[in-house]
Amino acid sequence: MDVRRPLALPLLVPALVAALFLAAPLVGLALRAPWSTVLERATSDPLLAALRLSLVTSTWSAALAFVLGVPLAAWLASGRSPARTLVRILVTLPLVLPPVVAGVALLLAFGRAGLLGGSIELLFGAALPFTTLGVVVAQTYVALPFLVLAAETGLRGVDRNVQDAARTLGAGPWRVFRTVTLPLARPALGAGLLVAWARALGEFGATITFAGSLEGTTRTLPLAVYAALEREPDAAIALSLVLVAVSALVLFLLRRRWFPGSTGQDAAPEGGAR
Amino acid sequence: MTPDWTNALGLEARFEVARGTFVLDVAIRAEPSETVVLVGPNGAGKSTVLRVLAGLERVDRGSVLMGGDTLDGGIGGLFVPAEHRRFGVLPQGLALFPHLTALENVAYGPRSRWPGTRDPREEALDALVRVGLDADIAGRKPGALSGGQAQRVALARALAGAPRALLLDEPLSAVDASTRSALVPELSSWLAAFPGPRILVTHDASDALRFADRIVALEGGRVVQTGTRDELARAPRSRYVADLLGLNVFEGEANGSTVSVGSAALTVAGEADGPVTVTVHPRAVALFRARPEGSPRNALELEVATVEPGASRVRVALTGALDLVAEVTPRAVEDLGLVPGQHVWAAVKATEIRVEPL
Numbered sequence: 001m002d003v004r005r006p007l008a009l010p011l012l013v014p015a016l017v018a019a020l021f022l023a024a025p026l027v028g029l030a031l032r033a034p035w036s037t038v039l040e041r042a043t044s045d046p047l048l049a050a051l052r053l054s055l056v057t058s059t060w061s062a063a064l065a066f067v068l069g070v071p072l073a074a075w076l077a078s079g080r081s082p083a084r085t086l087v088r089i090l091v092t093l094p095l096v097l098p099p100v101v102a103g104v105a106l107l108l109a110f111g112r113a114g115l116l117g118g119s120i121e122l123l124f125g126a127a128l129p130f131t132t133l134g135v136v137v138a139q140t141y142v143a144l145p146f147l148v149l150a151a152e153t154g155l156r157g158v159d160r161n162v163q164d165a166a167r168t169l170g171a172g173p174w175r176v177f178r179t180v181t182l183p184l185a186r187p188a189l190g191a192g193l194l195v196a197w198a199r200a201l202g203e204f205g206a207t208i209t210f211a212g213s214l215e216g217t218t219r220t221l222p223l224a225v226y227a228a229l230e231r232e233p234d235a236a237i238a239l240s241l242v243l244v245a246v247s248a249l250v251l252f253l254l255r256r257r258w259f260p261g262s263t264g265q266d267a268a269p270e271g272g273a274r
Numbered sequence: 275m276t277p278d279w280t281n282a283l284g285l286e287a288r289f290e291v292a293r294g295t296f297v298l299d300v301a302i303r304a305e306p307s308e309t310v311v312l313v314g315p316n317g318a319g320k321s322t323v324l325r326v327l328a329g330l331e332r333v334d335r336g337s338v339l340m341g342g343d344t345l346d347g348g349i350g351g352l353f354v355p356a357e358h359r360r361f362g363v364l365p366q367g368l369a370l371f372p373h374l375t376a377l378e379n380v381a382y383g384p385r386s387r388w389p390g391t392r393d394p395r396e397e398a399l400d401a402l403v404r405v406g407l408d409a410d411i412a413g414r415k416p417g418a419l420s421g422g423q424a425q426r427v428a429l430a431r432a433l434a435g436a437p438r439a440l441l442l443d444e445p446l447s448a449v450d451a452s453t454r455s456a457l458v459p460e461l462s463s464w465l466a467a468f469p470g471p472r473i474l475v476t477h478d479a480s481d482a483l484r485f486a487d488r489i490v491a492l493e494g495g496r497v498v499q500t501g502t503r504d505e506l507a508r509a510p511r512s513r514y515v516a517d518l519l520g521l522n523v524f525e526g527e528a529n530g531s532t533v534s535v536g537s538a539a540l541t542v543a544g545e546a547d548g549p550v551t552v553t554v555h556p557r558a559v560a561l562f563r564a565r566p567e568g569s570p571r572n573a574l575e576l577e578v579a580t581v582e583p584g585a586s587r588v589r590v591a592l593t594g595a596l597d598l599v600a601e602v603t604p605r606a607v608e609d610l611g612l613v614p615g616q617h618v619w620a621a622v623k624a625t626e627i628r629v630e631p632l
Contacts, residue, residue, distance in 0.1 A: 161367060162370075164369070165363065165365050165369040165371075166371070167330065167357050168328050168356045168359070168361060168363035169386050169431070169435065170360065170387035170435065171382070171386040172357050175386060184372065
């Protein structure tokens with residue numbers, strides 16, 4: 001089904017400018033890349049440490065966001081009430097907050113002198129700031145909204161009649177959620193998980209404010225790029241290329257869900273009788 | 275499957291539910307081995323009644339009882355939620371699980387009701403075969419089933435797991451006409467084989483008449499009439515019920531023993547004055563080639579509009595001074611040589627005309 005319609009000229013020019021604007025930084029990156037030494041630099045010890053730290057912490061953050069976010073999304077999706085509206089605003093806030101502000105807020109809440117800092121130190125025997133766990137906390141804080149909003153949309157989209165049918169067949173709320181709601185919302189939850197992970201991977205402001213930039217402990221890939229920029233611009237470029245590659249891979253995995261027009265085939269959901 | 279159907283119990287509900295300005299005020303009862311058909315126009319509240327019986331919605335006032343035990347006692351009262359009622363529900367639109375195979379759809383009920391006690395797949399396969407499906411569709415997901423197959427899977431799912439009552443919402447709405455005519459007699463026999471109470475919702479008159487031991491007619495959230503088909507036909511309490519049963523209903527002006535309906539004047543047995551509704555059973559209309567002589571007090575020359583053969587009788591729609599439907603034998607159609615456009619005399623005895631003040 002290849003339907004082509006001519007684009008009006010007043011649209012064509014700005015569209016071209018936009019595409020070029022988005023492409024220019026990538027082209028710059030590619031042209032300036034020290035290709036002969038990229039592999040060498042990309043496998044240098046500090047870089048590998050940053051990459052490993054980034055992958056580990058962003059995976060933990062995404063997992064944490066999933067475990068905490070899906071239940072919250074389920075509650076948000078379960079009805080309408082002023083309380084839900086309030087919580088939804090709370091969930092959306094980190095999306096619009098500058099990450100540095102989020103980092104400051106996290107320090108005031110979970111930092112050594114923060115609201116819950118004392119209890120956390122008692123519980124874990126250490127404070128969160130300037131630890132790898134602190135990185136995970138900062139990343140989870142910024143990634144959670146993406147997951148909750150995507151999951152809520154997905155969970156709301158599950159046919160209520162099908163969930164009711166499960167109840168009449170003897171399934172309690174937990175069994176209905178596990179065996180019907182969750183599997184039917186799987187595409188949306190998967191997409192939410194991936195976006196949350198990508199957001200955690202790219203996190204900078206909240207992490208550097210809350211967890212600092214200690215090599216091997218809290219210096220994730222974006223922090224390493226920033227640190228390398230002045231002393232070793234070539235290393236910064238190599239690191240950037242790694243991040244671009246990882247992000248592009250994530251988008252490629254998400255293409256069916258986000259860009260249904262681009263692959264020429266429909267994002268075919270599992271057939272349902274409605 | 276070894277259903278514990280030995281102690282079939284009756285289902286009884288009398289309740290009020292308010293949804294905004296819409297108030298549902300209903301009394302409905304189904305005995306064991308009885309099929310009660312809940313019929314009514316769109317928006318009458320039929321599906322809500324079924325959801326209340328299924329335990330998916332709570333009543334505001336009144337109660338829902340099964341075999342005398344309270345399932346829903348209204349606000350502040352006892353409430354047994356849907357998952358603990360063990361009713362076989364066929365929801366509107368089927369609501370099959372799209373991510374599970376036909377077999378797993380049917381096995382879902384037994385799995386939920388008796389977790390870990392037995393493998394329900396054999397029971398599910400039996401149920402699929404029992405509703406006339408081939409075992410080889412068991413592995414298909416609903417998206418790969420035809421309308422008729424999906425309908426049967428939904429029914430098998432409702433029947434599996436020893437339900438105490440059956441609640442079917444528009445059970446034939448998702449299939450095309452030819453599948454439907456094949457399913458109707460089968461559904462009839464499945465219903466008859468189920469020993470508990472059966473409640474079926476439909477807006478289709480032929481379904482209502484076909485399956486019902488008793489009909490409950492719902493309009494605007496209220497039960498307008500309950501009874502057997504004959505009881506309803508004898509004295510329909512609303513135009514909807516009369517139309518449902520295929521009766522002739524007119525509004526007219528009575529003046530003593532004469533009622534004027536449009537340009538026609540009917541002689542009736544009783545006396546009345548003012549606006550009335552007039553009901554004539556189609557079987558009370560006799561057709562003649564020439565003006566009949568003798569006892570019929572009402573004879574009208576009308577034109578044949580349509581001739582529609584039914585199971586044993588032929589419905590003849592007449593038009594003219596009065597739009598009247600007559601039900602006659604196929605023999606009479608042949609004898610009179612009835613074809614559309616032809617003129618005939620229609621006769622109705624005064625005693626066969628029911629007059630009710632508006």
